[in-house]
Amino acid sequence: MSAPDATGVAIHTRGLTKRFGSLVAVDHVDLDVPKRSVYGFLGPNGSGKSTTIRMLCGLLMPSEGDIQVLGLPIPKDAEALRRRIGYMTQKFSLFDDLTVRENLEFMAAIQDVPRLMLKSRVDALVAQFHFGDMQGQLAGTMSGGQKQRLALAVAIVHTPELLFLDEPTSAVDPESRRDFWDRLFELADGGTTLLVSTHYMDEAERCHALAILDQGRLVANGTPADLTAALQGRTLMVSASQPRQVRHALTGQPGILSVAQIGNTLRVLGDGQGDPSGDVRDALAKAGIQAELSAIEPNLEDVFVAATHPADATKVHG
Amino acid sequence: MNLQRLVAVMVKELRQLRRDRITFAMVLGIPVAQLLLFGYAINTNLRGLPAAVADQANTSASRAFVMDLLASGVVKPVMRADTPQELMDALRRGQISIGVEVPADFDRRQLDGREQVQVLVDGSDNAVQSAAAQLAGMPGSGAASPLKMQRPVSVVDFYNPDRRSQVNIVPGLIGVILTMTMVLFTAVAIVRERERGNMELLIATPLAKSELMVGKVLPYVAIGLIQATVVLLLGALLFRVPINGSLLDVYAASGLLILANLALGLLISTAAKSQFQAMQMMVFVFLPSILLSGFMFPFAGMPKFAQWIAEALPLTHFLRLIRGVMLRGAGLVELWPDVLALGVFIVAMMALAILRFRKRLD
Numbered sequence: 001m002s003a004p005d006a007t008g009v010a011i012h013t014r015g016l017t018k019r020f021g022s023l024v025a026v027d028h029v030d031l032d033v034p035k036r037s038v039y040g041f042l043g044p045n046g047s048g049k050s051t052t053i054r055m056l057c058g059l060l061m062p063s064e065g066d067i068q069v070l071g072l073p074i075p076k077d078a079e080a081l082r083r084r085i086g087y088m089t090q091k092f093s094l095f096d097d098l099t100v101r102e103n104l105e106f107m108a109a110i111q112d113v114p115r116l117m118l119k120s121r122v123d124a125l126v127a128q129f130h131f132g133d134m135q136g137q138l139a140g141t142m143s144g145g146q147k148q149r150l151a152l153a154v155a156i157v158h159t160p161e162l163l164f165l166d167e168p169t170s171a172v173d174p175e176s177r178r179d180f181w182d183r184l185f186e187l188a189d190g191g192t193t194l195l196v197s198t199h200y201m202d203e204a205e206r207c208h209a210l211a212i213l214d215q216g217r218l219v220a221n222g223t224p225a226d227l228t229a230a231l232q233g234r235t236l237m238v239s240a241s242q243p244r245q246v247r248h249a250l251t252g253q254p255g256i257l258s259v260a261q262i263g264n265t266l267r268v269l270g271d272g273q274g275d276p277s278g279d280v281r282d283a284l285a286k287a288g289i290q291a292e293l294s295a296i297e298p299n300l301e302d303v304f305v306a307a308t309h310p311a312d313a314t315k316v317h318g
Numbered sequence: 319m320n321l322q323r324l325v326a327v328m329v330k331e332l333r334q335l336r337r338d339r340i341t342f343a344m345v346l347g348i349p350v351a352q353l354l355l356f357g358y359a360i361n362t363n364l365r366g367l368p369a370a371v372a373d374q375a376n377t378s379a380s381r382a383f384v385m386d387l388l389a390s391g392v393v394k395p396v397m398r399a400d401t402p403q404e405l406m407d408a409l410r411r412g413q414i415s416i417g418v419e420v421p422a423d424f425d426r427r428q429l430d431g432r433e434q435v436q437v438l439v440d441g442s443d444n445a446v447q448s449a450a451a452q453l454a455g456m457p458g459s460g461a462a463s464p465l466k467m468q469r470p471v472s473v474v475d476f477y478n479p480d481r482r483s484q485v486n487i488v489p490g491l492i493g494v495i496l497t498m499t500m501v502l503f504t505a506v507a508i509v510r511e512r513e514r515g516n517m518e519l520l521i522a523t524p525l526a527k528s529e530l531m532v533g534k535v536l537p538y539v540a541i542g543l544i545q546a547t548v549v550l551l552l553g554a555l556l557f558r559v560p561i562n563g564s565l566l567d568v569y570a571a572s573g574l575l576i577l578a579n580l581a582l583g584l585l586i587s588t589a590a591k592s593q594f595q596a597m598q599m600m601v602f603v604f605l606p607s608i609l610l611s612g613f614m615f616p617f618a619g620m621p622k623f624a625q626w627i628a629e630a631l632p633l634t635h636f637l638r639l640i641r642g643v644m645l646r647g648a649g650l651v652e653l654w655p656d657v658l659a660l661g662v663f664i665v666a667m668m669a670l671a672i673l674r675f676r677k678r679l680d
Contacts, residue, residue, distance in 0.1 A: 054679060057522050058522075058678070059518065059521060059522060059677075059678055059679045060678065060679050060680050061678065061680055075678075078677075079524070079677075082522060082523055082524050083524050085522070087519065087522040089515060089518050089519055091515045091518075092515065093514075093515040093516050093517075093518055093519040094516070094519070095330070095334065095516060096514070097333075097334050097337045097338065098330065098333060098334065102330070102333060105326075106326050106329070106330045107519075107523070109322055109323060109325070109326030110323045110326050110327070110520070110523050110524065110525040110529075111523055111524065112320070112322070112323070112524055115322055138337075
């Protein structure tokens, strides 16, 4: 995984806000997405990922804030931006009653692929995405993974500089997901900037950099390595014969932010006020439970929990 | 407007239409079914109304009168009645629409030149009332009857001398069928793509609003003209409906109505939130079109405000054009006010639809 090329910024927002009535879907988000990188949007459903992407594409009017995408002020120059971006929607949005090839041809034509190049471009995509023997199949009859492959092929039919992908892998099996990510990195190597939203931690870990969204707010951003390094020393593994009792004993105790059961062990995240192992030992002793403690590497899930519940030990997680 | 993108939208629409069997069947099925149904069923010349005659005189003169009455074919005796009371009862029960009461002193009244018979009419249906008025115009029997008089006004029927309803109905049916199918095609066009999620993808591309709208309309113009052809052919073959004017004018008028309805459908589609809502709005347009345009009832008889509404409906203008061209042999140039009205309607609806459509989700 190469470091992102720092020659330019693809997306730049300041104070980006979207309100739907009294609901604040996106709340003063500042983003800087470097060019030629895979940038992740991590967050649960309803955290404002789709709304942010739609505003960046010029499909929704921001209530407040400034957006620049590929140097263009949005929504003012949204029409000029449309020629330079590709957008893969969360829900499959191609035409079920057109064939694979017809979908590609149609989208190539309305994306202004020159008429003389249209056929060769569609042929190239058919080959690249292995649609050779299913060009004549109706899109509506394909499997989830095939639809997602077609949606990606269509999104890049006009070789956009910037590609938005809104939860592209939510409806596909693990193997298709792996293939799909290989293709995304191929595109990034080719010079495309990709913004991918996801709620899968393992996908977020693959991104060059990511932003964590929660209830419309950007709660953390950076490279996965930097984000996890910041939690060094706050994570512990607790092994015990009665993991559920341990969990009960630790949950909500001072100094402990979250406890998650993983098989027969528990993953504990401290609140960042010093080493959590003392707090854990105290709580276990109080409950009279025998358990073993060991240090463990923080992961993005810990980052997410720490970011969404800063030093608020009264809440229960797991 | 970019030609490549416009053509791409048209090709896409045609490909989708070809795969949509129900819509495809509708293209031919609706005109054929409606023409057969309405062509044979709608008949404004009433015949065979269920009736009963209470002949209380029962003389040779009264029996002759009753025979004459029945010979007209307007009424058909369906039951026996002896007293006016029985006629009233049958009328109320709906067994008969017309009751004829011949009083006991029929012969005497005939001699005196007074009213000879009374016709009881079920006035809950206007058409029956006017048929009864025809009966009242019948001469009394007997050459010397004082009721028999010269008609003061002579009426000459032009263009449809043998008074066949189909001659009037079939040209109008072209308009009704086109109104129904064309508005339907485009009313769901935009909203369906929004429901299926296609629209979010389309509006994120350089595709212009006008290209999308015009590209969706144009393929259906051809389909509308095919429908008009089907109705014209069947009308000529089955009902001997003449085309007295130029065939080109017939198609030009049809083309105008098709465009007007497609544009109206698009406007509905930009306003509707779901396909179901679009259907409801379509009915809202369709009913006044049928009832106020002059297809069912004469335009001249409607109150002023209803006429204003009717003037805003494309079907009203089309009916004037198509009856003018097909039956009276008029040219479109002579009928320019209605051509102009349709033209203004098309431009206004199309412009509104394009203006209302936003390449945004909010």
